Amino acid sequence: MSNVFIDKNQPRVIVIGAGIGGLTAGALLARRGYSVLILDQALVPGGCASTFKRQGFTFDVGATQVAGLEPGGIHHRIFLELEIDLPEATPCDPACAVYLPGEVTPINVWRDQQKWQEERQKQFPGSEPFWQLMATLFNASWEFQGRDPVLPPRNLWDLWQLTQAVRPSTFITAPFTLFTVGDALRLYGLGNDQRLRTFLDLQLKLYSQVNAEETALLYAATALSVSQLPQGLFHLQGSMQVLSDRLVQALERDGGKLLMRHTVEHIEVENGKAGAVVIRNQKTGEVWTEAADHVVANVTVQNLVQLLGDQAPSGYKHRVEKLPQASGAFVVYLGVDASAVPLECPPHLQFMYDANGPIGENNSLFVSVSHPGDGRAPDGKATIIASSFVDPTQWWRTQDYQRLKQKYTQEAIARLAQYFYLKPETIVYQEAATPRTFAHFTARDRGIVGGIGQRIPTFGPFGFANRTPINHLWLVGDSTHPGEGTAGVSYSALTVVRQIEAELKR
Ligand SMILES: Cc1cc2nc3c(=O)[nH]c(=O)nc-3n(C[C@H](O)[C@H](O)[C@H](O)COP(=O)(O)OP(=O)(O)OC[C@H]3O[C@@H](n4cnc5c(N)ncnc54)[C@H](O)[C@@H]3O)c2cc1C
Structure with missing residues (x-):
């Protein structure tokens, strides 16, 4: 099969996977003038944030709530650049009602900051210094993330982007880089507050894959604060599918192409550089090799190693194999x-x-x-x-x-x-x-979901980079910074788009 790329005069990018990460990367690249082909093995785009219909009901497959829709939020920024309408959504208030074991009254995570402060002071007496630390770290981290740092950096350009995002206010986070939530609880004498721990375990597991004891404190500060104004969590009108549908609409409007039911079976590497992928059309069984200037893999890091086969760098493969069970x-x-x-x-x-x-x-x-x-x-x-x-x-x-x-x-x-x-x-x-x-x-x-876990050795500066050890091969999605969620993978996509642009301009 040939001629799958629409504009052969532009640099060609193949995106493997039409999850929110792949669609966002693809739509942004198409908007910025590149020739984009997205391939997805599924029937509908959206991956873990897609939907299915049964007997008049529409079910969200995985993700059900969305962060980053507020002005300045990552979906908001990307939809603005793509010049497409933001999906209609209602704020979740409370963001979550948490019922601890044997309790009949929930802990309501309110959207209003003041109301949430009163609630947690009532629920967890004596814990306010801990929450104040979280708020301070969140404010510094959020502003830092808003300046689009590249984490972890893998070359001088990445490092430059990272240092450009740092301000004096960022340094307040530095002493806590190696802290877990468990460490912070002990710091404030809350290490044995079982009720608070259970609440934190429940909430953090949703975002970080691990419990409070193991979750990196800087990650937790964001996860625990993002449900309050001026940020917040939202419930999309219609279904989660609307997010993917709008991204596909932007991609196609800007000349990009999406082929569903097309599986990428292998990424071809020559002289340390990714240059083509092997594609199988599931309907016809046809298999062919498609060349590209850049390949963006919107897959888990475990899948990336499989797609590379023998060409996976041994150190990288070893690190992936040693990851704790997701x-x-x-x-x-x-x-x-x-x-x-x-x-x-x-x-x-x-x-x-x-x-x-x-x-x-x-x-x-x-x-x-x-x-x-x-x-x-x-x-x-x-x-x-x-x-x-x-x-x-x-x-x-x-x-x-x-x-x-x-x-x-x-x-x-x-x-x-x-x-x-x-x-x-x-x-x-x-x-x-x-x-x-x-x-x-x-x-x-193996059906693993939600990324690699935000433990100290795998979060932010210590995580898997978007820039892989193979030139022109990029990793996008919840295995990379800043982690899982539609908002997280959108940041990941934006970083890769900026990295590819910088490479092509050089
Ligand atoms: C039960 C559950 C609840 C969740 N709740 C929330 C929530 O409320 N809010 C939130 O923000 N997040 C939530 N998440 C997490 C969120 O859904 C994911 O982190 C995010 O959607 C992942 O996006 P992604 O782009 O990284 O990858 P994915 O969604 O995994 O998409 C990858 C795509 O690539 C395709 N693909 C993979 N390999 C190949 C290949 N070789 N060839 C072709 N195509 C391929 C797949 O078909 C898929 O469409 C939840 C996840 C789950 C599972």
Whole structure:
């Protein structure tokens, strides 16, 4: 197959994957005049932030809430550059209602800063100095990130971008670079405050993949503060798919091309430089090699190593192999009668059941509930999506996958029924996704989700760079800084676009 690139006179960029990271990179590059081809193995674009429809319900596959839509926020900035309308959205307030084990009153993470301060002072007496430290670190980190640093730097240009983003105010974060949240809790004499720890474990696991003890403090400062004004979390009108659809619209308007159901099987490297990819058209079975000036891989770093095969640099491969096991997700999607949802139900809730049990494995559930008129359910109905982090390995080892899936589904529904009115007559539709499902639909290695974990050795300055050890090969997505989430991968995409532009201008 030839002529897949529309404009052969411009530098050609192939993007592997149409997740939010790949689409954002592709759309920005097309806007800036490059010839872009995006390939995705799935049926619909969006990856973990896509949707599927069943019996009149629209379910968000993974991501259900969006950060970065406020003026100056990363999606806002990118949509402005692309000259496309921001999706319609409602702010989440509270951002999350968190139910700790055995408690019937939630901890409400309010959007208003003052209200959230009063709530946490009531919930966690004596913890304010810790929260004040988080606020100080957040303000400095947020301003730093807003100046588009390249992290971690891999050459002089990257280093220059990084130093340009530093201001005297940034230095306040420096002494805390090697701190975890656990260290900060101990610093303020809160190390044994089990209730606060459980709350932090639950919230941080959502964003960092790891608990409070392990999460890098500078990362946590952002994760714990981004739900308040002037930032905030948003629920998109219609579904999460609108984000991808608008990016595709911009890409195609600017001459870029997206081919769905096209799998990249291999990245070809010659003389230390990526120059082509091997593509399989899933519908026809046709396999061909497509050349490009730059290749952007919107995949996990584990998948990147696989795509390189023998050409993966051994040090890089070794580092990836040594990464701690990443999490998978188990997700239950319910289409219900509206009577199953309590009145005034917040859009997002988090439950933990057994105080001595793990975070995840159905012992904690993150729940997203549709609201009337948000486009996800027919009149008089609603969607409930509950997810839990799981160890992906057991889902691949088991001889009896269907039975395990059924067990997890029943257990999750029984737990949800402690809050929602879930009976056979109120559940209209149910479906579940496991790490195997995510592996199938998003091609993520073993169905792992949410990046590499924001522990000290793998966050920010110590993480995986967008600039890979192979020239003209770039990594975009939640394996890179600043981590998971649609907002995170959009920053990652913007960094790569700037890096490619700088290379091409040289
Ligand atoms: C259950 C769950 C809940 C979440 N909740 C939230 C939330 O509320 N808010 C939030 O912001 N984030 C949330 N996230 C995280 C967020 O969804 C992801 O971090 C983000 O969407 C990842 O985007 P990405 O571009 O890095 O990659 P992905 O979404 O993984 O996209 C990669 C794309 O590449 C394609 N692909 C992969 N390999 C190949 C190949 N070889 N050839 C062709 N195509 C390929 C895949 O099909 C996929 O479309 C959640 C994730 C999960 C799983």
